[in-house]
Amino acid sequence: MVPYMLCFQFVACCLLVLLYSLRSGSASSAGHGPRSYPVIGCLLAFYENRRRLLDWYTEMLAASPTQTIVVDRLGARRTVVTANPANVEYILLGNFGNFPKGKPFTDVLGDLLGNGIFNVDGDKWFAQRKLVSHEFSARTLRELEIAVLEAEALDRLVPAMEAAAEPGGGAVDMQDVLRRFAFDVICRVSLGVDPGCLDPALPAPRLATAFDAAAGIIARRGAAPLAAVWKIKRALNIGSxxxxxxxxxxxxxxxMDLIRSRKKERFLVNAGAERNDLLSRMIDCGYADEDIRDMVISFIMAGRDTTSSALTWFFWLLMRHRDVERDVLEEITSMRRDSSNGTYAGEGFDLDDFRRMRYGMGRMEAIWGSDAGEFSLERWLALPTDSNSASGGVSPFKYPVFQGGPRTCLGREMAFVQMKFVAGAILRRFDLRPVDEGRTPAFLPLLTSHMHGGLKVTVRRRKVETTGNGLQDAATAENRSSFFS
Known part of the structure; x- marks a missing residue:
């Protein structure tokens, strides 16, 4: 009888606390944060908006005079969310040492990223940052990336798009194509192996599908209303x-198999001397296998989903704004044309020009003006050029897509090179049309912002003008010289 009475009393107390919370609820942050209650905080509002968290946070930040809100939620630490450039600069630069990622962040990502650079603080972060900074500045790595990028784009991506452009080729999901492409590139640069994701004759590599599944589950951890739920499931080893x-x-x-294999290879006489991929270079530095594993996994996660997501939204924007697409295509065509013979000299266009095409951080009118929610290419073109900023002359603290201060993304330049190369290769040859013209896709907040439902398009070969020869198919005007060298 006693156990039943104790259970009844516990349930009754919980109900009383909940009723009190509902009656005395108040909005935090002077009315501009989520509605919060004692004990449970904003759990109800968080659960209600769990499928639109990005829009929900954006609405609250836009309503706040300081673009800053406080979020209290049962089972989570008090969180300050800000879109104020002054705050961002203070966090990323002015008082950087006082703002580590922290345990709540590393707990969510730790089972996948381990002690990789994106999931550590302090001395571990500094040591990896120093190593990666040195390696990313090496000319040999840059040359490897360009060679891989050119081969992957011209030998696989373009033929795949050509096949889709054939009669009866059907629609393709550009998001899926670009993710496969990016996975091939980052694996060849980071690991020195070719998974062949874009090869239609091969099934999707098990490593790629494992990354997909793991990243999705990790992202859902971060968006879970109650962190205790996934932690209990982890302890019991059940479900997701x-x-x-x-x-x-x-x-x-x-x-780990690849690390052991590469180590064995590099002990052979005269073997491994020509390898410049990141894995081989880290092995040569003498790091422990587990540390190399964690760093490599972080590189793959960063290089795979970021550029493919950005390019997916880029192509969608161009399909929505055909006048801008015409301007971009004209620039690509004019910069690739050799005025003396009408041939093409390279695969892309100037790095600084492409930076101005970048998507803006957030939608704060207080930051970008009353047209913050509109697509406006002019807002970027009017800016002065600054190679140290995130995009042209925009402060990295106003536009922190590549972070800022000591945490500035080391792969930023590689990302720009890859995006402009792919944009030039596809736009010059193909005209993309959305399958659903009236659809406005939603952001899918995984570890990066994917497009919910993908980007289904039909592909047509584009005709380009050539000097003295009227029109010809873009695919026949091929010249593989690398203008990046």
């Missing part, structure tokens, strides 16, 4: 957490 453990095991074993 059991699946995560299985997928991470696949990733870890694949990378």
């Amino acid at each position: 957490e059991r699946r995560l453990r299985e997928e991470v095991k696949v990733i870890y074993e694949a990378v």
Whole structure:
């Protein structure tokens, strides 16, 4: 009888606390944060908006005079969310040492990223940052990336698009194509192996599907209303957490097998001397296998989803704004044309010009003006050029897509090169049309902002003007010289 009475009393107390919370609820941050209650905080509002968290946060930040809100939620630490450039600069630069990623962040990502650079603070972060900064500045790595990028784009991406442009080729999901392309590129640059994701004759590599599944589960951890739920599932090894453990095991074993194989290879006489991929270079530095594994996994996660997501939204924007697409295409065509013979000299256009095409951070009218929610290419073209900023003359603290201060993304230049190369290769040859003209896709907030439902397009060959020869198919005007060298 006593256990039943204790259970009844516990439930009754919980109900009383909940009723009190509902009656005395108040909005935080002077009316501009989520509506919060004692004990449960903003859990109800968080759950209600769990499928539109990005829009929900944006609305609250836009309503706040300081573009800053405080979020209290049961099972989570008090969180300050800000879109104020002055605050961002203070966090990323002015008082950088006082703002580590922290345990709540590293707990969510730790089972996948381990002690990789994106999931550590302090001395571990500094040591990896120093190593990666040195490697990314090496000319040999840059040359490897360009060679891989050119081969992957011209030998696989363009032929795949050509096949889609054939009669009966059907619609293709550009988001999927670009993710496959990016996975091939980053694996060849980081690991020195070719997974062949864009090869239609091969099934999707198990490593790629494991990354997909693991990243999705990790992202859902971060968006969960109650962190205790996924932590309990992890402790019991059930549901999505059991699946995560299985997928991470696949990733870890694949990378560790590759590390052991590469080490053995590099001990052979005269072997490995020509390899410039990141894995080989880290092995040569003498790092422990587990540290190399974690760093490599972080590189793959960063290089795979970021550029492919940005390019997916880029192509969608151009399909929505055909006048801008015409301007971009004209620039690509004019910069690639050799005035003396009408041939093409390279695959892309000037790096600084492409930076001005970047998507803006957030939609704050207080930051960007009353037209913040509109697509306006002019807002970028009117800016002075500054190679140290995130995009042209925009402060990295106003536009922190590549972070800022000591945490500035080391792969920024590589990302720009890859995006402009792919944009030039596709736009010059193909005319993309959305399958659903009236659809406005939603952001899918995974570890990067994917497009919910993908980007289904039909592909047509584009005709380009050539000197003295009227019109010809873009694919026949091929010249593989690399203008990046």
